[in-house]
Amino acid sequence: MNLLKQFLTITILLTFNFAFADQAYIKIGDAKVKRSNMAFPFFNNLGSNNTGAVTAAASEIYATAKKNLELSTYFTMMANEAYLEDFSKKSLKPFPDDVSGFKFEPLKTIGAEFVVRAGYSVVGKDITLEMYLYHVAEQKLIVGKRYKASLNQAVAIGHTLSNDVIEALTGVRAPFMAKIVTAFDNGSGGPKEIAKMNWDGSEFEQVTQHKNITLSPNWSPDGKKIAYSVFTKIYTKSGNVLSNASLYVLDLATNKRVLTSFRPGMNSGAVFSKDGKSIYLSMSMGSGSADIYKINLKGEIEARLTKGPAGAINVEPTLSPDGSKIAFSSERGGRPMIYVMNADGSNVKRLTYKGVYNSSPSWSPDGKKIAFAAQDGSNFDVFVMDENGENIRRITSASKVDGKPAHNEDPSFSPDSRYIVYTSNRTGKNQIYISTVDGSEERRVTNDTKNYYRPKWSVNLE
Numbered sequence: 001m002n003l004l005k006q007f008l009t010i011t012i013l014l015t016f017n018f019a020f021a022d023q024a025y026i027k028i029g030d031a032k033v034k035r036s037n038m039a040f041p042f043f044n045n046l047g048s049n050n051t052g053a054v055t056a057a058a059s060e061i062y063a064t065a066k067k068n069l070e071l072s073t074y075f076t077m078m079a080n081e082a083y084l085e086d087f088s089k090k091s092l093k094p095f096p097d098d099v100s101g102f103k104f105e106p107l108k109t110i111g112a113e114f115v116v117r118a119g120y121s122v123v124g125k126d127i128t129l130e131m132y133l134y135h136v137a138e139q140k141l142i143v144g145k146r147y148k149a150s151l152n153q154a155v156a157i158g159h160t161l162s163n164d165v166i167e168a169l170t171g172v173r174a175p176f177m178a179k180i181v182t183a184f185d186n187g188s189g190g191p192k193e194i195a196k197m198n199w200d201g202s203e204f205e206q207v208t209q210h211k212n213i214t215l216s217p218n219w220s221p222d223g224k225k226i227a228y229s230v231f232t233k234i235y236t237k238s239g240n241v242l243s244n245a246s247l248y249v250l251d252l253a254t255n256k257r258v259l260t261s262f263r264p265g266m267n268s269g270a271v272f273s274k275d276g277k278s279i280y281l282s283m284s285m286g287s288g289s290a291d292i293y294k295i296n297l298k299g300e301i302e303a304r305l306t307k308g309p310a311g312a313i314n315v316e317p318t319l320s321p322d323g324s325k326i327a328f329s330s331e332r333g334g335r336p337m338i339y340v341m342n343a344d345g346s347n348v349k350r351l352t353y354k355g356v357y358n359s360s361p362s363w364s365p366d367g368k369k370i371a372f373a374a375q376d377g378s379n380f381d382v383f384v385m386d387e388n389g390e391n392i393r394r395i396t397s398a399s400k401v402d403g404k405p406a407h408n409e410d411p412s413f414s415p416d417s418r419y420i421v422y423t424s425n426r427t428g429k430n431q432i433y434i435s436t437v438d439g440s441e442e443r444r445v446t447n448d449t450k451n452y453y454r455p456k457w458s459v460n461l462e
Helices: 003-011 052-071 104-109 151-170
Strands: 036-039 075-077 091-094 114-123 126-135 140-150 178-185 193-198 214-219 225-235 241-251 256-261 267-272 278-283 291-296 301-304 314-319 325-330 337-342 357-363 369-375 380-386 408-413 419-424 431-436 442-444 451-460
Touching (some): 214 267, 225 267, 241 278, 256 278, 278 314, 291 314, 325 357, 357 408, 431 451
Parallel strands (some): 380 408, 408 451
Antiparallel strands (some): 241 256, 314 325, 325 337, 408 419, 419 431
């Protein structure tokens, strides 16, 4: 299924709202959020179809949503065995609004703060699911929604449901309908291609077929295009053959790719401008050093933003959310470190000073933080700092099976700025992991024999 078709399908899942939250029940900020007790009973079957395919789809929706709610770190998910009522025998609405409804008092007794009640029915190949989120103390409906989709869209419904619950309670949309784009190989270290997947590793889809070395993919602001680089051969007029890292832009809806920049040497590390009409990238112009340029989607140079000094490389640009600044890595100080400059190349400032090698900066969508990878000893780990370079905090720490420190690198922020995706070789292969921005919660995303490189999180694709 291409991205456009999925985009339309997910849009029609939300058919109506019953109520909207008029307050933030969970306040979020830089401080760690206190977990709220969430009752999340198994879904009720409201229809007559209870075949294996139906119950499997309902279970997949439930498991997907529960996993997301657990990962959010907002909730302690209560065990179904703790409930004092049999929710399978109660309607989705509370007593006395519905004489067969559930009661709030038993939920208060076990300490539940919120409860999600949901039920489903299936007609043909379509599943309809109703969801109601209640505040137990106030005995109040916070939000209710109805979702309709084909049975094979169970994962998408689960992601959307959990997004809706979190947004209703915090006022901030969760990232569970976002995608990850990444370069990968099949574990042999040979040719690399580009793939996209759900944030949890499901629905893996290879989107390039270059049978070569592709690298450094990145999303357009609307999530409809991917920029990436691939090694190609350039034949000069004199008959020489040069190896070139050329930049392509792939339209996911049409599967059309455009060779956008193929100047001699490096054309890599692309990041789109805020309006999606320009691209910032590093180009070496056939020399041994690389600088950051701004080009349009035709590949025409609009500006050169860095110039050395003294042949120093300037690579890996990342744009601030308002488009006014660029963070990048540069060896102009002797060792690669993180710098920041205005989007026109002026007012360059150094942000990091420690470690052997600092690289791959990623600016958080809320503009408050920059993540980066740093070699601090023999290995790389992911760090996060304030956008002005202060309050640097280590996010990762892991060992390989032989006890040696693992490499954790290539960070990228989720669209809500609460999570970071990165790669780690702790299992012997470069696999994808995510962590909360404070490092308190970590989850493995991929679990296969592939190697992954430079994962990037999209906007929410809803």
